[in-house]
Amino acid sequence: MKVSRYLLKELLVLTMALPGNLAFGQLDSLQDEIKVIARPSLDSIVLRWAPTNVNAWINTVKNGYWVERYTLVRDEKIVLPAERSQLNPIVIKPKDEQEWESLVQTDKYAAIAAQAYFGSDFEMDLQGADIFQIVNKVQENEMRFSFSLFAADMSVPVSIASGLRITDKNIRKGEKYL
Numbered sequence: 001m002k003v004s005r006y007l008l009k010e011l012l013v014l015t016m017a018l019p020g021n022l023a024f025g026q027l028d029s030l031q032d033e034i035k036v037i038a039r040p041s042l043d044s045i046v047l048r049w050a051p052t053n054v055n056a057w058i059n060t061v062k063n064g065y066w067v068e069r070y071t072l073v074r075d076e077k078i079v080l081p082a083e084r085s086q087l088n089p090i091v092i093k094p095k096d097e098q099e100w101e102s103l104v105q106t107d108k109y110a111a112i113a114a115q116a117y118f119g120s121d122f123e124m125d126l127q128g129a130d131i132f133q134i135v136n137k138v139q140e141n142e143m144r145f146s147f148s149l150f151a152a153d154m155s156v157p158v159s160i161a162s163g164l165r166i167t168d169k170n171i172r173k174g175e176k177y178l
Contacts, residue, residue: 032056034065044169045177048159050149054138057145060163061117064091067166073176082178085170092163100161109155113162116148 033052038045047067051057071083097118103110152159159165171177 032059034060040171043171044167045171046165046167048152048165050152050164051145054141054145057148058141061094064093064163066091069168070178071175072178073174074172075174087166087168092166094163095161103157103161107155107157109151109158110161113148113151113158116144116151117162119144 032055034049034056035052036047036049038047040046049065051060065088067087069085069087071079071085073079094113094117097114100110100114100118104114148162149164152162152164156165
C-alpha cells in the first residue's frame with residue numbers, strides 16, 4: 001500500500017470532463033465512467049485512463065477528452081481559490097487513421113488498436129436490422145472496445161495514439177493537485 005499513499009499524497013483526485021457531461025475517475029455507479037491511474041515521478045505525473053464500458057468508449061472516441069488540473073496546495077498552504085489549468089490545448093482523441101500507419105509498422109499492438117478504431121463494418125445502420133444483426137453489432141463493439149484498451153495497456157505509444165494517456169510535466173514540488 002506504499003504506492004497508494006504516495007499517489008494520494010501527490011494527486012488527490014482527477015476529474016475529466018467529457019463534452020456534454022462529467023465523468024469522475026472515482027465514481028461508483030452504473031453510468032458511463034472513466035477510470036484513471038496516476039503515476040507521479042520527480043519531474044511529471046503520467047495519467048492513463050480508460051472508459052469502463054462500450055457506450056463510454058464510443059462517446060469518447062467521438063468527442064474526446066479534456067483534462068483539467070486544479071492546484072489545491074502549495075508549500076503546505078491551501079490555494080484559495082484553487083488554480084485551474086487546462087492540460088491539453090486541444091481535445092484528446094484517437095489519432096486519425098493516416099497517423100496510425102507509421103506506428104503500425106513498428107508496434108504490433110498499434111495494428112490491434114487501429115483495427116478496433118478503423119476496421120470495416122464498424123458503423124452499421126440498425127434501422128430495419130433483425131435481432132441477430134443487432135446482437136452481432138453489440139458483440140462487435142464490445143470486442144473493439146476490449147481490444148483497443150488491451151492494446152493501449154500493452155503499449156505506451158498506442159495509449160498515446162488512442163488518446164488515453166497524457167504526461168503533465170508542469171508540476172512543482174510541494175504542490176498537490178485535483
